[in-house]
Structure formats: structure tokens, C-alpha cells
Amino acid sequence: MKVERSVDLGQKGELLVVRDACALFEAAAELFANAATAAIAAHGKFTVALSGGSTPKALFELLATEPWRSRVPWSKVHFFWGDERWVPSTDKQSNYRMTNEALLSKISVPAGNVHRVETDRGTPQEAAAKYEQEVLKIVGPQPKFDLILLGLGTNGHTASLFPHCPALNVRDRLVVSDDIEEVKMTRITFTAPLINDAQAVLFLLSGGDKAPVLRDVVRGPLDQQRLPSQLIEPLHGSLMWLADADAAADIR
Ligand code: 6PG
Secondary structure (H helix, E strand, O other), X not given: OOEEEEEEOXXXXXXXXXXXXXXXXXHHHHHHHHHHHHHHHHHOOEEEEEOOOOHHHHHHHHHOOOOHHHHOOHHHEEEEEOEEEOOOOOOOOOHHHHHHHHOHHHOOOOHHHEOOOOOOOOOHHHHHHHHHHHHHHHOOOOOOOOEEEEOOOOOOOXXXXXXXXXXXXXXXXXXXXXXXXXXXXXXXXXXXXHHHOOOEEEEEEOOHHHHHHHHHHHHOOOOOOOOHHHHOOOOOOEEEEEEEOOOOOOOO
């Protein structure tokens, strides 16, 4: 991993800066593979929650190629999604579909290890409740994911925790649905308490459009309703921001 600089962000974790997007995805693949092998060695499986959007697609495609494809014991990996759009799993906006095309369809992972949000039947509320039960069943009664991968929206959202939305204030649920006016879409999302219980949280940021919001989130005044990513402070686990130089340009 060719880190150009690292910045200690105190309670906000650590920022690792790499040269460009190519180096970013190589570094992210290495972190993913290391976390997987460590978790499997420690407790026999790797529970990971993936982010959606466009940034992680290149990481998933890289993980499907050598050496990563052979390095990760996929049969012991349990895939979840930190959020999902309320669209059919075949819809081009589906985070599951993006991950399946980029990675899952190219590796041998047991179907029972792929835990997607069931968006093809019932209501968003039912799907959220069902997903919460799946998390409790697979990850455990006090669920601590080995790794939660997150992105950062230019408006400060992460997962589907959007500014000024009810999901930001939920403390007694692990997974909820929310109607997001800003994107005119219903979303299913992990809540902040579930994310903050993770063993490791990794934000992946690429591109200059993320520079101002990264600065505001990690260096700006606390305003979690306006910048929901400020809610993410793992209680016991690690918090890492992995960014290319463009995305980290405003952090000295
Ligand atoms: C989603 C994601 C979302 C994403 C951010 C950043 O479902 O859209 O989970 O939280 O991580 O919007 O997206 P990019 O990384 O594509 O900019």
C-alpha cells in the first residue's frame, strides 16, 4: 500500500492519502483482504457490509481479479449492504445488482453467504425489519461487523443516513427504512448504532468533489443533522478514511 501521507484525526480516526484512484482501489483491496483473513483466522468467518454508489464498484471489480480473487477465502465471507435503494434487485440503481455484476458473479461465494435486502416483495418497513433479523442471526445478538465499508456523499450523507432525516435519530433499531426527499427515493439503511459497533469502519473517497465535505465532516463544527457522517464514531473499532489526493486536498 503506497500511502503518501497519513493524518491523525483524533476521535475521527485516521486519514490515509494515496496518490490517485488506482492506488486507492489497490489499497482498499489490500485492507479488505487483510481484514478478511484476520477475521477468518480469529473467528472462522468475515462479516462485511458494503456501500453502494459508484466509488466502490472499481474496488469490487478489482477484488474479482488476481491476486485478490485467490487471496480471500470467499466461502467464509458473509456479504451484507449498509444500505439499499428500494428498487427491484434487477434495477440498475440496486446496490446489490452493482455488487453482483462487479464481484459476486465472478467469485465462488455460497448463495447463503449473500445477504441482500429483500426489495422485491412486501413493504420497506417489513424489509428493514427482516434485514435486522438477518443481521442478528448471522453477525450475532450484539452485532459487530468485522468491516463496514462506507462512502461519503457530497452532502455529508453516508449509507442512507441523509441530512435531517428521521433515520439519523434512531438508537433502538439496527436497520430502518426512510423516504429520502432529496433523492426522491425510499432507502433501507443501517443505523448509526449498528455502524458504530463495527470492528472496523472504512470510508472510501475519490475525487476533488469530496474534498470540501471531507474537510467539513472531520475538521468542521459538529452538526450531525446537516453532516450525518459525523455520527460515525466506532465505540470500540477503528475508523479509517482512505482517500486519493484529490479527495484529501483540503485536509492538511
Ligand atoms: C448509496 C451509497 C451512498 C454512497 C454515497 C457516496 O447507496 O448511494 O451507499 O451512501 O456511499 O452516496 O457515493 P459515491 O461514492 O458513489 O460518491
